[in-house]
Amino acid sequence: MIRFDAVTKRYPDGTVAVDELDLEAASGRITVLVGPSGCGKTTSLRMVNRMIEPTSGTIWLDDQDTATLPTHELRRKIGYVIQHAGLFPHRTIVDNVATVPFLLGTDKKQARRTAMELLERVGLPEHFAKRYPAQLSGGQQQRVGVARALAADPPVMLMDEPFSAVDPVVREQLQDEFLRLQQELGKTIVFVTHDIDEAIKLGDQVAVLRVGGRLAQLATPAELLSRPVDAFVAAFVGRDRGYRALGFADAGTLSTRDEPTVVLGAPIPTGTDGDSWLLAVDGAGAPQGWLDLGADFRGHDTVTDELLYRGGTLATQGSTLRAALDACLSSPSGRGVVIDEGGALIGTTTSREILDLIEAHEPERQT
Amino acid sequence: MIALADGASSSPLHFVEYFLDHRSEDLGLLWSHTWLSVVPVIVGLLIALPLGWVARRHRWTYPPIMSITGVLYTIPSIALFVLVPPLLGLDTLDPLQVPIALTVYSVALLVRVVADGLASVPEETTQAATAMGFRPLERFFKVELPIAVPVIAAGLRVAVVSNVSIVAVAGTIGLSNLGQLFTQGFQLSTPDAYYPPIVLGIVLCVLLAVVLDSAVVLLNRVLTPWRRAVRT
Known part of the structure; x- marks a missing residue:
């Protein structure tokens, strides 16, 4: 001391x-x-x-x-x-x-x-x-x-x-x-x-x-x-005090939805049902990036690294609200990718759900 | 008076023969010249270290210390040789007369070098040393002085080489060193010019300066292995 x-x-x-x-x-x-x-x-x-x-x-x-x-x-x-x-x-x-x-x-x-x-x-x-x-x-x-x-x-x-x-x-x-x-x-x-x-x-x-x-x-x-x-x-x-403060707010266990995936090296799936973004994972189930099915794949038959959009961040289950929200905001599909401690995919969540959590979380705003 | 060897040529190039004919005597002159060049620089450095440290530590003392030592350095050497004995109560031609005068020059030259060398130590290095718990003397000897070595060595090279030439001047007032070869040459040059001892004096002075200068360079290299470490 x-x-x-x-x-x-x-x-x-x-x-x-x-x-x-x-x-x-x-x-x-x-x-x-x-x-x-x-x-x-x-x-x-x-x-x-x-x-x-x-x-x-x-x-x-x-x-x-x-x-x-x-x-x-x-x-x-x-x-x-x-x-x-x-x-x-x-x-x-x-x-x-x-x-x-x-x-x-x-x-x-x-x-x-x-x-x-x-x-x-x-x-x-x-x-x-x-x-x-x-x-x-x-x-x-x-x-x-x-x-x-x-x-x-x-x-x-x-x-x-x-x-x-x-x-x-x-x-x-x-x-x-x-x-x-x-x-x-x-x-x-x-x-x-x-x-x-x-x-x-x-x-x-x-x-x-x-x-x-x-x-x-x-x-x-x-x-x-x-x-x-x-x-x-x-x-x-x-600035950004509110957003940065989320970095200290425990997100708790996020409820997630299952996300369809494609494994690296697999053939590129054809046909989109309205949503053109597909999450690519590696053999161990760790998310690698998003595949834009509406894109032009000339010269490619299989899902490879270079076709992926890698801009999205990943939220680890049990991390902060800031990380969870960021995962949603940075994801091209709008769905935030949630992984476990080992890096494997659990599912996805949306910014709407995270915002609900934030609303419920912030005691300061209500007083 | 030096006896001329029979048939000695007065050609300047015959300094080698002149040397061989007076070998033991010339080596004696060389030896005392070396001694007179080196010892005052060492003593001068030992005196300049605390003075330079003071000039660095208390910044207001820097200008007066540098002015005083600067003035000392401008006193013509022959005048200083003559003035040292009465000022210090020594006999004229006391063996310490010349070394003392040369030490004054070395101090004059090296105080600035030491102060600047200490100034070359990065501020954060001395700060870190203080913060780690070095006491002032420990810090001086273990951190500041070793880092100042390259700057101090550069000053030592100047001091030792200039001493070689100033010592020669002392030969002209009758002290035993290579300067006497010039007096001899001068005396032997009547009626005709006789160059070999003069050339020999110059050659030995230059050789001595080169050797002493190289010794300082070598010492610097040994003391600063860290400076040769190339950025990788």
């Missing part, structure tokens, strides 16, 4: 970066600090490991006042990940990861062995260990940055926009892997970002800060989307 107790940071020129912040980051959870630039989110983060000293107030690490520890001891107990990873260019990847264990005087062999395990854990192949940071891509460097922060198994991690400098595709990968890793490790994490979507995706709770370093709202992502506390938070959380 990390607790900010009336923490203020005022600079000599009078600027107040953080103003009387009270905040508790629960143990084993991800607390995201988000806000526009100048809201003091990074300052708040850096006051935890005393890269910046608070002007007044106390930051507690469990029941210890952080101000009472020598800074280097405090910092070795706190993992830290920053935007460009900040790896040491003169050290190999494995030695970068082993940095804190080396500082703590852990046996070098043992430290490197742990580092190798961590590299595997963050999804980097073993042969990367002997390379230098300059030989890795930005996304790979950031994985090393995460591994390095974890090396001494600190209970607490601070992450300062760790995924902001990589391209969107890699960012999403890193976010997903980060969530998976956190499920295994259960660290107490304070995560800073300016990206509200990232905050909502990653946070167990999200603290929205306003310029001048004041806490505007502390809430779960779902609550933040459905009940922004004032106009500032509402504007910051942004």
Whole structure:
């Protein structure tokens, strides 16, 4: 647990970066600090490991006042990940990861062995260990940055926009892997970002800060989307709040209808009974895409990959209302494809049915 | 006075014979020249490291430190050789006179190099080091200094090579080094020009500079395997 107790940071020129912040980051959870630039989110983060000293107030690490520890001891107990990873260019990847264990005087062999395990854990192949940071891509460097922060198994991690400098595709990968890793490790994490979507995706709770370093709202992502506390938070959380909030609403068990299918490689069926879209599945029953029976199949006798429309998304049974609705909206036939955990087809549903579920679901709208 | 070998030619190309005739003496000059070129650079670097660190750490000290060292570097070497003994209370022609003056030059040259080398360390790297719990000295020696090596090595090359030529000047005020070959050539050039010792002096100075420069380059390569790692 990390607790900010009336923490203020005022600079000599009078600027107040953080103003009387009270905040508790629960143990084993991800607390995201988000806000526009100048809201003091990074300052708040850096006051935890005393890269910046608070002007007044106390930051507690469990029941210890952080101000009472020598800074280097405090910092070795706190993992830290920053935007460009900040790896040491003169050290190999494995030695970068082993940095804190080396500082703590852990046996070098043992430290490197742990580092190798961590590299595997963050999804980097073993042969990367002997390379230098300059030989890795930005996304790979950031994985090393995460591994390095974890090396001494600190209970607490601070992450300062760790995924902001990589391209969107890699960012999403890193976010997903980060969530998976956190499920295994259960660290107490304070995560800073300016990206509200990232905050909502990653946070167990999200603290929205306003310029001048004041806490505007502390809430779960779902609550933040459905009940922004004032106009500032509402504007910051942004458009599509209603739709994005569905991403936190459990769809329950969707009732589905059986969907006629054709197996890949089978002859193209002839004749349409009003509806021209036919769902194609593979041998294992996993949906592959939609076949437009009204299309021109010149040169093709059987259903092949290249004939399929693959734009539709799939909703897994038991996922969120957002995923279910999206499956319907993105499907060319208007029928949303529902699959089981193993990826096999269960049936289809329609946006009308999902909308009924949404109507029934949203308690906020009725009150 | 050096005795001329019988029948020695005054052709510039006969410096090899001149060398062979005075081998042990010339090797002695070469050795002291090497020593005088290298040691002041090493001592200068040791002094420049903390000064450069201060100039980098407290930014307001950078301009005055650079101005002062810049002025020191513009003092003509011969004047500095002459001024060092009275200023430090040494005898004229004290063996430390020249090394001290050369150390001043090396410091003057290397303070800027060290400060700029430390400035070449990426901000996020030092930030990360601090956040991981490096204490200031640990951070300096384990992170900042190793990363600054390429920049510092570039400065060391300049310092060591320029020292080779400044040392030669000290030969003209009677100190034992390759510079004496020039004085000898000068003295032997009456009434007729006599070039071999002068050419020999130039050749040995250039060779020494090349060897020392290569040594720095090699040292840099050994210390920075990470720089050769090619992006894949």
